[in-house]
Amino acid sequence: MSILLIEAFYGGSHKQLVDLLKEEMEECVLCALPAKKWPWKARTAAISFMQMVPHNANYRVLFASSVLNLAELVALRPDLGKLKKVLYFHENQLVYPVQKCQERDFQYGYNQILSWFMPKHKLAHLEKIIGVKRTGDAYQREGLPTQQQSGAPGSLTKTSSVRLEPGLCEGQPGLPATQPERPPSPLATPEASSKAGASERTNPCQEGDKQHLTFNPCNILSGADYQQRPLHVVWPHRWEHDKDPETFFKVLLQLKEKELPFHVSVLGESFSEIPDIFSEAKKALGSSVLHWGYLPSRDDYFRALCMADVVISTAKHEFFGVAMVEAVYCGCYPLCPKALVYPEIFPAEYLYSTPEQLFKRLQNFCKRPDIVRKHLYKGATAGFSWAALRGKFRALLAAEAREDLRQMGLSHKLAA
Structure with a gap:
């Protein structure tokens, strides 16, 4: 179990990717939360995973999607800080389209900044784009209080047989069959955050008022x-x-x-x-x-x-x-x-x-x-097939980081 896969929104393309990695890569353990209440997951998933992820000295690589505030999780779980970390971006919350004419909820983009190392010249460009300024080790945006800062393709279409119960770390002995999702922080209610950011996601197969028809050619x-x-x-x-x-x-x-x-x-x-x-x-x-x-x-x-x-x-x-x-x-x-x-x-x-x-x-x-x-x-x-990308993923998830892989920009190319 040298690769720890963490997915805070286990559904859609998020699920498709981590299921495939779990199936194809040796010694993987997958920890996931249900694909619902996306804004709530973006705000609090780190605290949930702090409690869910078992301590294991065999972990060597941590792979997570950017729904998770990775910096926050590492702060809460220092034992994970030593791992090689791969952060997969399904979207960029700094420029994600807002649904209504209202001020963007900056928290989602801020989480991604905290979780993503950037060279100084890119960081300066980013600050200019999103309208933030840096004072020492702090970021400040006009109208917002100062916040302290803490210290990268494919159409993966292969069908996977992996199944994981919601809110469960799979592959770990001694864990209960189900693990309740914990909303541990009152920073924002699910209702309020769903209005401010992306819409709440639910399993469409469970919605009785929607038309899910079988296609007949x-x-x-x-x-x-x-x-x-x-x-x-x-x-x-x-x-x-x-x-x-x-x-x-x-x-x-x-x-x-x-x-x-x-x-x-x-x-x-x-x-x-x-x-x-x-x-x-x-x-x-x-x-x-x-x-x-x-x-x-x-x-x-x-x-x-x-x-x-x-x-x-x-x-x-x-x-x-x-x-x-x-x-x-x-x-x-x-x-x-x-x-x-x-x-x-x-x-x-x-x-x-x-x-x-x-x-x-x-x-x-x-x-x-x-x-x-x-x-x-x-x-x-x-080039977008799993057959073509398998070797690149294996190299990316190797225990030792390599400079050429860091320059590949995989986080930008991997699907959304």
């Missing part, structure tokens, strides 16, 4: 030749504001107004707070909708991607974009913003700069769907 192909059926657009993203569903549906409704033929499948997880645009768009799109909602079965999800022609992203914040790469693997033609991480992954012909450009591309595809159905993707995707 026969409903698409019956009575229509493949080449003759309308263009099929898929949007396989979380139903949250940072994915900008408003822009996506605005473009589709423009196509609808022009009476252009198309079908749409809106996949991805929905959480406790669903943007109003989803119910409004479903009604307005009417018969153009082929599928609407979360697909619990991974096979059904990939089958749905295989039946689609075009996959679209309208995201405002993206470190990698697993869903887009998975859709390309399934044969979809990608259309992505010419921003964020996308230009690093997709060739220029798959990028658009404005919603108007996206509309024009889709308008042409609606008129000639055979264009995308005959198209062969021109980018390279093999």
